[in-house]
Amino acid sequence: MANSPVKYAMVDAFTDVPFKGNPAVVCVLEEERDGHWMQEAAKEFGICVTAFVRPASRECTPPENGDAIFHLRWFTPVTELGICGHATLATSHHLFSSGIVAGTRIKFLTNSGPITADKIEGSLSAAGVTSAGGAKDEFCIELDLPRFTVHDCDPAPYMSLFSETLNGVQIKGTKKVSCTEDLIVEIDSGDAVRELQPRMDELRKWPGRAVVVTAIASPDSGFDFISRFFGPKIGIDEDHVCASTHCGLAPYWSSKLGKCKFIAYMASKRGGQLAIQLKEETGRVLIRGQAVTTMVGSLLV
The missing domain is CATH 3.10.310.10 (Diaminopimelate Epimerase; Chain A, domain 1)
Known part of the structure; x- marks a missing residue:
């Protein structure tokens, strides 16, 4: 039985203007795919990082805490990454802006441990960054990432x-x-x-x-x-x-x-x-930014 087409979006992360910031491809999987297929797909896209995201369960918003939970992996055209912040922000932006996630928090299960993404209304100017005013969606995303020694x-x-x-x-x-x-x-x-x-x-x-x-x-x-x-x-x-x-x-x-x-x-x-905040007491780093979707499509293989 042939696999279902995989919907994808190209998202420019850490910018509110199209064709700026860092682009990432976000592939939303309805079923599990193996790492070889992901690597080949990332090579086909040929962009710096392709993210592959899949619901951790049939219910995207578990009633016990309201958080949407997804598996997330990142690939360059030549290798899998242990962590990638901009592709995580791009993935979060797509899940929020497309309506796949209706809430305001996503928990990603990754090879680097859990990473959360919070949707925050308003532009990045609230964090002290001058906005160019190009984003259609006026919200930021704050990633909770591990502190590196x-x-x-x-x-x-x-x-x-x-x-x-x-x-x-x-x-x-x-x-x-x-x-x-x-x-x-x-x-x-x-x-x-x-x-x-x-x-x-x-x-x-x-x-x-x-x-x-x-x-x-x-x-x-x-x-x-x-x-x-x-x-x-x-x-x-x-x-x-x-x-x-x-x-x-x-x-x-x-x-x-x-x-x-x-x-x-x-x-x-x-x-x-x-916009960055170091949380020494928890060993985490909060990184906030905006994103813009520039393309959507389907991968047919």
Whole structure:
């Protein structure tokens, strides 16, 4: 018996303007599919991340707590991810805006543990971020994600690579994210982050999963810090807006700036804005953003 067509949506996350932020494909499954099929579908879409979401039970809103519960997995064109924030926000936006979920909270069951998404009425301007006013749906989504531990990293093994791969930028500090082995590289200015043109062929040789380049934002920018994410090893040369990397950037910048709430900007060509709160007492990071649906369709295989 042939499988039923799979409905999908393309959603731009962490923006209220179409064709900005970070795009993700959201596939809504009515029946379980195996990982090989998901990987092949993600390869076919060819976008940075494809999310596959499936109700955890026939009832999307269990009467005992009112939360919709879904299984969620994320794939790049070449591998499955352990966690992906922007595709989780895109998935939440689609489930809320399409009416699949009528309530205001979704609990996702993932390989990284449970992640909740809360629908919050109003634009992101309530969190201090200037809105461009492009979103049709005036609501935000707040993700409750795990806090990543960052630890000291000896920069010596990388110094010979910095000048060639990162165009000789001035390095102010390096850290590693324990769970992902991503390398955090702080450089001297936000302008340098924006202008950086790293050599992807060299980044593929670096140890760890990816490289996150970050700097304190200029005082007149309206942001606390600015970053970019490069992950050619996992099939993403540059992730336009990587929410999960802020699970490590939040404690990193908290220790430097002495605060727990941030407005952050990812300076890819598409760009994206995030409102972040580090919850040290619970070991969680709250990340809030908006999203825009740009396409819907069906996968026929």
